[in-house]
Every structure is written in C-alpha cells, then in structure tokens.
Amino acid sequence: TVLNAASTADKEFELKHPLNTQWTLWYTKPKVDNTEDWSSLLRPVTKLSTVEEFWGVYQSIPKASELPLKSDYHLFRNDIRPEWEDDKNAKGGKWTFQINDSDRALLDELWLKVVLSAIGETLDENDVAINGVVFNMRKKVVKLAIWTNTCDKEVLTKIGLKFRAIIGAILNNKKSIESQTEEEKQGEKPEHQPIE
C-alpha cells in the first residue's frame, strides 16, 4: 500500500548518516604514455556525502595496497583540489608518515583508519582544519599524509599527535603480537612540512 511505501522511504532516509561535509575521492594515475600530462593524470573519482556512500565506495574500489606504483588516492573535502595551488591548501601544512617495508602488510589498515578519522572529523578538536588525506603508492616508500588548512602550530601539533596515535596503535599492536622489542624506527615519526 501507499502507506507502507512511504514509511519504507522514511526509514531509508532516516538510515542515511550525513558526513559533516561532502568529500571527493581523487586518483592519480601513473603515466603510461608520453602524451599524458599531470592534469590528465589527476582525476576526481566520485563524491561522497554520507557514511553509507563512503562504505559503498570503499568496498567497490581497489584497496590502497592493490594500486599500481606511482598511484595516489586523495580524499579531499568538498571541491578542494589535492594540490598546493588550491587556495584552501596554499596557507596550510601537512603531516607525512612513511610506511616501512616491514609494515606494508598493515598499509590498508593504516589508510582506512586515517580516512575514517578524517571523514569522522576526529582528527581535530575545534574547527575543521583537515583539507584532505593522501596515500602515495611508490616502489621504495609508501606514504600517508594529512593536509591542513592552517599552519597554526598549536592546531598542527594536536593533529600530528592524533595522527601518530592512530598509526602507533596499529603498529604497536602488531609489535606486541610479534612480541618484538620496542624500538624507535626511522621514518615512523610524522614530519611537518611547512609550505611557506
């Protein structure tokens, strides 16, 4: 009946969980032919507005670990382009984390947690300071990064500590499983690169 159909539609609407802002997933395709320039390599894949859509995209695209070399995933807020030239990025900063070869098995988990903390808006405590998150698949170094809209030291420090905590939780968990001794590994500290 009509009544039933209406209540089903209501229920579906109710079940959607809006994200704080819309996000755009971008992909950088590796160059496979000399006629391609940078602008044709970086392309928007899809936009997402709800938690449900995030999972739909996440589950239907290749995992980060499955990307060919020199590929990137970028998840950026609204229409911010994943480039420093974008006004929203120009005065911002970034935190980068390099995944060691020995931790490559964990890269999908690391990327997912960083993405979830971005779309869940749990990386920053006050205003929205995250512009986007980036995954770079490279032969020698795999990198995760968080781009911010500010260079404010206090804001950046808090975000850096959260970033490190997310990564640390996964890596320490692995270490305790393997009962390895705790050691500071080179390259496991996020590094702030100001863009001045």
Add this chain to the structure above:
Amino acid sequence: MSIIRYTEEELLTLKPSAVIPTGFDHQEFSRLVAKVTEILALRAEEYERQHPNGSFNR
C-alpha cells in the same frame, strides 16, 4: 553550526549499510586501475628481457 562527528566504531557499525553513490561507475574505475597495472607489469617484463643483468627489481 556544529560539526557532525563519528567515532571509528560508529563508522564501522554502518559498514553493512554501504551504498554506491548515484552515478559512480565503480567498475569503470576498477577497470582503469587494472589496465594500468597490466601495462606496467608488461613494461617491467619487457625491460627485464632487454636487460637480463639489469636491476629493475634490484
């Protein structure tokens, strides 16, 4: 305006309700990635054939 936040647990709870955004052709995207992967693999193979003592894979 208040910020809409979700903890990791809240987000994970919604995983079974996944929907593909309207208009997103995920198969087309996956085909693109697969094609690039294939081209790069063929190229690496070819390089190795031409440089038997090379160091493409270190």
